[in-house]
Amino acid sequence: MNATVHTESGTVRGVVHPDHRAFEGIPYAAPPVGDLRWAPPQPAQPWTGERDATKPGSPCPQLKNAIADLSGTNEDCLFLNVTTPATASPEHRKPVMVWIHGDGAIGSGDQFDPTRLAVDGDVVVVTFNFRLGVFGAFAHPELKDSGTIGLQDQRAVLRWVQQNAAAIGGDPGNVTLFGVSYGATATSAHLMSKESHGLFHKVIMQSGFTLMDMPAGVVYPGIPALPWYGWTTTEGARTQGVALAQQLGCEDLACLRKLPVEKILAAPQVMNIFQPYALGNDQLPADPAKALETGEFADVPVLSGTTRDEHTTFVAFFRELAGNPVTAQDYPELLRTAFGDQAATIAAEYPLTDYPTPALAWASVITDRMWARAQLRQNQLLSAKNPLWFYEFADRQAPADIPFPQGFQPGAWHAGDVQYIFRNDKDALTEEQVELSDTMIRYWSTFAHNGDPNADGLPEWPKFSTPDTVLSLAPKAIRTVDYAQEHRLAFWQRIGV
Numbered sequence: 001m002n003a004t005v006h007t008e009s010g011t012v013r014g015v016v017h018p019d020h021r022a023f024e025g026i027p028y029a030a031p032p033v034g035d036l037r038w039a040p041p042q043p044a045q046p047w048t049g050e051r052d053a054t055k056p057g058s059p060c061p062q063l064k065n066a067i068a069d070l071s072g073t074n075e076d077c078l079f080l081n082v083t084t085p086a087t088a089s090p091e092h093r094k095p096v097m098v099w100i101h102g103d104g105a106i107g108s109g110d111q112f113d114p115t116r117l118a119v120d121g122d123v124v125v126v127t128f129n130f131r132l133g134v135f136g137a138f139a140h141p142e143l144k145d146s147g148t149i150g151l152q153d154q155r156a157v158l159r160w161v162q163q164n165a166a167a168i169g170g171d172p173g174n175v176t177l178f179g180v181s182y183g184a185t186a187t188s189a190h191l192m193s194k195e196s197h198g199l200f201h202k203v204i205m206q207s208g209f210t211l212m213d214m215p216a217g218v219v220y221p222g223i224p225a226l227p228w229y230g231w232t233t234t235e236g237a238r239t240q241g242v243a244l245a246q247q248l249g250c251e252d253l254a255c256l257r258k259l260p261v262e263k264i265l266a267a268p269q270v271m272n273i274f275q276p277y278a279l280g281n282d283q284l285p286a287d288p289a290k291a292l293e294t295g296e297f298a299d300v301p302v303l304s305g306t307t308r309d310e311h312t313t314f315v316a317f318f319r320e321l322a323g324n325p326v327t328a329q330d331y332p333e334l335l336r337t338a339f340g341d342q343a344a345t346i347a348a349e350y351p352l353t354d355y356p357t358p359a360l361a362w363a364s365v366i367t368d369r370m371w372a373r374a375q376l377r378q379n380q381l382l383s384a385k386n387p388l389w390f391y392e393f394a395d396r397q398a399p400a401d402i403p404f405p406q407g408f409q410p411g412a413w414h415a416g417d418v419q420y421i422f423r424n425d426k427d428a429l430t431e432e433q434v435e436l437s438d439t440m441i442r443y444w445s446t447f448a449h450n451g452d453p454n455a456d457g458l459p460e461w462p463k464f465s466t467p468d469t470v471l472s473l474a475p476k477a478i479r480t481v482d483y484a485q486e487h488r489l490a491f492w493q494r495i496g497v
Contacts, residue, residue, distance in 0.1 A: 003471035012053035025057035031076035041156040055366035056110035088169025096170040100179030101315030121445025124170035139237030147237040147278025158199035176448040183231040184208030212374035215338035232276040292381035301451040305391035309411035310371040326359040372487035390464040393417035394474040432475035
């Protein structure tokens with residue numbers, strides 16, 4: 001294996017390990033500074049000689065939060081990382097898997113260890129940084145395609161792959177785009193965005209919220225009902241952008257582009273307000289539901305699913321750790337705020353006596369109503385046109401690699417499956433969980449190779465057709481389940497809220 005690779009921008013030198021090569025901190029676009037702040041990504045500047053690619057580039061500007069202790073103020077942050085199996089070469093090209101990390105306000109590509117996926121799956125894995133929060137989804141009347149800059153960064157990575165994958169041992173004609181949570185919703189955006197079509201050939205979406213609405217007070221206390229959890233409108237985003245500009249003492253975009261990063265980050269809630277990408281522009285349709293209903297999305301195989309207990313993560317961090325825990329007295333009022341006159345009916349269906357704590361009762365209600373209902377609808381619409389395999393990660397003993405409250409039982413928590421795909425052998429997985437991880441890596445990578453996750457020696461995974469063809473993934477318990485029955489979706493359909 002050669003430690004150097006010649007990309008279109010110049011030569012990079014990475015690290016050769018016995019079973020893989022790793023290249024980190026490769027620029028895929030020019031630094032988005034000065035007049036390029038909030039501008040579409042521009043080509044990376046070529047370099048001469050060998051560029052060191054043995055350590056990650058700077059993360060994009062962000063503020064640490066309760067989930068991750070990450071922060072940064074450096075806008076020169078558009079870097080990617082590549083991991084290849086030892087056998088990958090320009091003559092022996094492997095499928096490429098491009099990962100979009102979760103959370104639109106915090107994170108970076110180097111937080112995920114792709115070694116086991118690359119080596120055991122025999123695939124090239126690309127992780128990367130993209131502009132986050134106010135730097136990635138900010139909108140303003142002076143900005144074309146307001147509210148989609150982070151999405152355009154992701155597309156720039158896909159274009160980089162098309163231009164450079166062959167040199168690094170990847171097949172540009174076999175690219176799987178995959179992501180979790182915010183990254184899965186971004187993946188669905190590329191499915192619906194014609195500008196991204198042709199840059200990928202398969203998608204994997206882990207716990208996305210493409211069609212998810214948000215009843216009042218469900219995620220953030222005091223927030224009213226919203227038609228979309230993962231999107232906003234271009235008009236709404238621009239209104240917020242103008243309000244932020246005024247708050248920061250600016251009348252125009254030129255003024256905003258001169259402000260220090262630190263001053264922008266100091267604005268209250270600025271990273272969270274601008275997480276959702278804006279709909280209704282040249283990048284995205286005005287209505288994702290309509291786009292899915294009418295088949296206006298890329299014609300590629302899909303692997304898509306959720307975790308069994310999606311909403312425990314949100315209850316833990318936005319209520320329990322925020323000093324506003326769910327109590328038995330709160331429970332009826334939470335139901336009334338979210339569901340109005342159906343609150344008593346829901347309380348009877350999800351009585352507190354069925355759950356260890358009121359927090360877990362509330363999490364179960366919202367997992368079923370908000371997450372499971374939207375995921376089933378999304379996959380039904382996608383599978384009407386594309387081949388689709390539907391899974392549910394159901395290991396309720398999954399290690400908690402984020403700081404849940406002491407004594408809290410997160411179960412198969414939101415994004416808890418990521419550590420089974422990006423497994424570090426130092427992780428605290430049991431022998432049975434490592435076996436599940438091996439199986440999941442094989443499903444995911446087989447899908448990347450062939451567009452179908454099934455392979456000899458794996459439990460059969462039926463193509464999704466009806467709610468009882470969903471594959472439940474748990475240690476020593478991989479089986480099909482009736483997703484609609486498990487999440488009481490007939491009940492939710494009957495009460496109509």
